[in-house]
Amino acid sequence: MNWPAVDIQVKRLPHGEGLPLPAYATAGAAGMDVVSAEDVTLASMGRHAVATGLALAIPEGFEVQVRPRSGLALKHGISLPNTPGTIDSDYRGELKIILINLGTEPFEIRRGDRIAQLVVAPVQIGNLVEVGELDETVRGAGGFGSTGVRVG
Ligand SMILES: O=c1ccn([C@H]2C[C@H](O)[C@@H](COP(=O)(O)OP(=O)(O)OP(=O)(O)O)O2)c(=O)[nH]1
Numbered sequence: 740m741n742w743p744a745v746d747i748q749v750k751r752l753p754h755g756e757g758l759p760l761p762a763y764a765t766a767g768a769a770g771m772d773v774v775s776a777e778d779v780t781l782a783s784m785g786r787h788a789v790a791t792g793l794a795l796a797i798p799e800g801f802e803v804q805v806r807p808r809s810g811l812a813l814k815h816g817i818s819l820p821n822t823p824g825t826i827d828s829d830y831r832g833e834l835k836i837i838l839i840n841l842g843t844e845p846f847e848i849r850r851g852d853r854i855a856q857l858v859v860a861p862v863q864i865g866n867l868v869e870v871g872e873l874d875e876t877v878r879g880a881g882g883f884g885s886t887g888v889r890v891g
């Protein structure tokens with residue numbers, strides 16, 4: 740990789756022993772694939788917080804986003820109901836991947852299967868400043884499809 744990486748401490752929990760750490764599948768991958776630490780079958784429309792056997796210490800000023808894998812989504816309807824999941828820099832518990840099976844068939848996950856991807860991102864803290872009036876814009880209060888669908 741030709742750009743700076745931020746160090747993220749990772750601790751294996753006892754049930755995570757022997758599993759590969761999350762890793763980038765290619766040199767240009769945005770996310771590290773993370774594997775399941777458990778065998779679990781998701782019924783159609785079922786969901787489960789899947790163990791990873793890992794705990795993280797993310798540096799302040801960063802977060803980790805948990806995102807679905809498109810292959811599992813397209814082939815099997817496997818997604819994350821909270822996508823992107825947010826891993827806070829002060830969280831020291833087990834990283835869990837909340838999976839939902841939006842497909843019609845049960846989906847079997849085996850320990851060691853790659854189930855999601857982790858994207859490291861900077862966090863911009865916001866400072867709310869309460870005011871009586873907001874400035875005017877062309878959009879104004881228009882939203883939720885106010886600009887239409889088709890071009891022309
Ligand atoms: O997919 C996820 C989402 C969250 N977490 C962990 C890390 C995160 O820092 C913590 C809290 O997540 P979040 O803020 O999304 O959940 P909440 O419902 O607001 O819980 P809390 O009140 O604990 O913040 O749970 C996971 O392990 N996996």
Ligand SMILES: [Mg+2]
Pocket residue numbers: none
């Ligand atoms: Mg929260």
